[in-house]
Amino acid sequence: MFTAIAPRYDLLNHVLSFNIDRLWWRRTARMFTHILNRPEARVLDLCCGTGDMTFALSRRAGKASPKILGADFSRAMLTRANKKSAGTTLRWVEADALNMPFSDESFNLVTSAFGFRNLASYDTGLSEIARVLRPDGECGILDFGEPGGMIGKLYRFYFRSVLPKVGTLVSGVKGPYAYLPASVARFPEPSEMLERMRRAGFREATWTPYTFGIAGLYRGKK
Numbered sequence: 514m515f516t517a518i519a520p521r522y523d524l525l526n527h528v529l530s531f532n533i534d535r536l537w538w539r540r541t542a543r544m545f546t547h548i549l550n551r552p553e554a555r556v557l558d559l560c561c562g563t564g565d566m567t568f569a570l571s572r573r574a575g576k577a578s579p580k581i582l583g584a585d586f587s588r589a590m591l592t593r594a595n596k597k598s599a600g601t602t603l604r605w606v607e608a609d610a611l612n613m614p615f616s617d618e619s620f621n622l623v624t625s626a627f628g629f630r631n632l633a634s635y636d637t638g639l640s641e642i643a644r645v646l647r648p649d650g651e652c653g654i655l656d657f658g659e660p661g662g663m664i665g666k667l668y669r670f671y672f673r674s675v676l677p678k679v680g681t682l683v684s685g686v687k688g689p690y691a692y693l694p695a696s697v698a699r700f701p702e703p704s705e706m707l708e709r710m711r712r713a714g715f716r717e718a719t720w721t722p723y724t725f726g727i728a729g730l731y732r733g734k735k
């Protein structure tokens with residue numbers, strides 16, 4: 514499914530989110546400045562897609578230039594990420610988030626933007642992230658939420674009725690953009706997600722809503 518939408522993925526992301534996606538990636542990267550400032554740090558951006566979260570991490574790191582790796586199981590997405598990263602030190606790995614080809618305790622930071630929600634098992638995803646993090650390592654999972662109140666009503670109309678039609682029209686692929694609202698509906702509420710994080714071994718688990726809770730960042734420390 515992700516391979517099918519890869520050619521128009523970036524364009525649709527920016528159009529359908531009115532460019533707010535850039536702010537969310539940037540804000541997420543800023544939360545981890547204390548790790549990104551360390552030249553010896555190793556950072557993994559999981560479900561990296563075409564790499565926009567990875568680039569935000571890299572920009573935030575600046576001259577400290579820690580090792581930053583993007584991983585995804587769609588080669589088409591990684592090919593685009595690779596093209597966009599020419600001349601940088603970013604590296605891309607084809608990998609399944611549920612069975613990662615990385616040793617235990619390899620990374621100081623693992624992020625995932627809008628990818629975690631798609632995993633077939635959230636608990637396996639969390640335990641894999643915990644496994645590859647070093648002690649004291651941190652994780653940041655940015656994903657969609659469902660705001661309440663009037664904003665929630667407007668958002669749900671847009672997300673369930675307008676977005677799938679525009680997404681299908683522009684991508685030329687039936688399915689993925691109808692799947693998107695369904696995948697958000699099946700994603701646990703913040704309280705449940707935080708409980709799952711604690712069970713997977715994360716302490717100081719928190720959720721910070723972005724833009725009325727349309728998106729939000731889960732953070733935890735190993």
Ligand SMILES: C[S@@+](CC[C@H](N)C(=O)[O-])C[C@H]1O[C@@H](n2cnc3c(N)ncnc32)[C@H](O)[C@@H]1O
Pocket residue numbers: 515516526559560561562563564565566584585586587590608609610611625626627628629631632633
């Ligand atoms: C909605 S895109 C997000 C891409 C990027 N992080 C962003 O913020 O634009 C979700 C990505 O997760 C990847 N993905 C989904 N399940 C995965 C899994 N089990 N292992 C690795 N990647 C996965 C898809 O291939 C896709 O590129």
